[in-house]
Amino acid sequence: DGVADLGITGVDLLSESGISGHALFTGVSEHAFKRISPWYISICVRVVGLSGKVTALTAAQNHFCALIADGRVQCWGNNNFRQTGYDQPALPAFPATVPGITTALTVAAGFEHTCAVLPPGGVRCWGRGDVGQLGNGFFVNISSPVVVTGLAGAVNMDAGQSHTCAGLTGGRMQCWGYNEFGQLGNGPGGTGVHSPTPVTVNGINMDAAGLSYSSNNQAVVTVDNAGNARAVGLGTATITARYDSKSTGTSFT
Numbered sequence: 001d002g003v004a005d006l007g008i009t010g011v012d013l014l015s016e017s018g019i020s021g022h023a024l025f026t027g028v029s030e031h032a033f034k035r036i037s038p039w040y041i042s043i044c045v046r047v048v049g050l051s052g053k054v055t056a057l058t059a060a061q062n063h064f065c066a067l068i069a070d071g072r073v074q075c076w077g078n079n080n081f082r083q084t085g086y087d088q089p090a091l092p093a094f095p096a097t098v099p100g101i102t103t104a105l106t107v108a109a110g111f112e113h114t115c116a117v118l119p120p121g122g123v124r125c126w127g128r129g130d131v132g133q134l135g136n137g138f139f140v141n142i143s144s145p146v147v148v149t150g151l152a153g154a155v156n157m158d159a160g161q162s163h164t165c166a167g168l169t170g171g172r173m174q175c176w177g178y179n180e181f182g183q184l185g186n187g188p189g190g191t192g193v194h195s196p197t198p199v200t201v202n203g204i205n206m207d208a209a210g211l212s213y214s215s216n217n218q219a220v221v222t223v224d225n226a227g228n229a230r231a232v233g234l235g236t237a238t239i240t241a242r243y244d245s246k247s248t249g250t251s252f253t
Contacts, residue, residue, distance in 0.1 A: 131162050
C-alpha cells in the first residue's frame with residue numbers, strides 16, 4: 001500500500017532499512033528510487049548514474065547498494081568508513097562502482113560495511129571492520145573489497161549491523177564479526193568474543209555432507225560415510241571425524 005501511495009507502479013524489487021526509514025525500489029524503468037523518511041524528503045527521487053539493469057538492492061543505515069545485471073555493484077550514500085567502495089572521504093554524489101567486483105551474485109549492506117558473494121562461492125567485504133565484520137582476519141577498516149578468509153561454497157549471504165552470515169552448500173552456515181550477544185551462533189563459549197574470520201553456526205545441518213570420516217590404516221579398520229567402522233585385520237588404526245576445521249579421533253587396536 002505504501003508503494004501505491006507514493007505513486008510508483010511496476011515495482012520489481014524493494015529493499016528497506018528499518019533503522020533509518022529509507023526504501024529503495026526498481027520498476028519497469030530499471031532504475032532505483034530512494035525514499036528518505038518524512039523528516040527529510042517525502043517524495044521519491046530518481047537515483048542518477050546507475051549503469052545497467054538493477055537486479056538486487058540493499059539498504060543500510062545511510063548507504064545503499066545495487067547489484068547490476070552484469071555482476072558489478074554500485075553504492076552511494078554515507079561513506080565515513082568507505083562502505084560504498086569509493087576511496088575518498090567525500091560522499092559519492094552518484095552511485096560509485098565498487099572496484100574489483102565484476103561477477104557478484106548478491107550484495108548485502110551492514111551498518112557501515114558491505115559484502116558481496118562471488119562465484120564459485122567466495123565472499124568479499126569492505127568498509128568498517130573494527131569488530132571483524134569484514135572477515136579477513138583483522139580488526140581494521142578497509143576501503144576496497146577483501147576476501148573473507150577460509151570461506152567457500154557460499155550460496156547466499158546477509159549482513160547485520162556489525163556481523164555477517166553466509167549460507168553454504170549443504171545447508172551449513174558461517175558467520176563473522178560482532179558477537180557480544182551470540183550473533184555468530186557458535187555456542188556459549190564464543191559469546192562475547194568477536195571473530196574476524198568465519199565460525200560455524202552450531203546446530204545448522206550438522207548431519208550434512210560436511211561431516212566426514214576417515215581411517216589412517218584401512219588394512220586394520222575401514223569406516224563408511226555414516227561413521228560405521230569395521231575391523232578387517234590386526235594392528236592399530238585411528239578413525240577421525242571431521243566437520244569444517246574441527247576433528248576428533250578414536251584409536252582401535
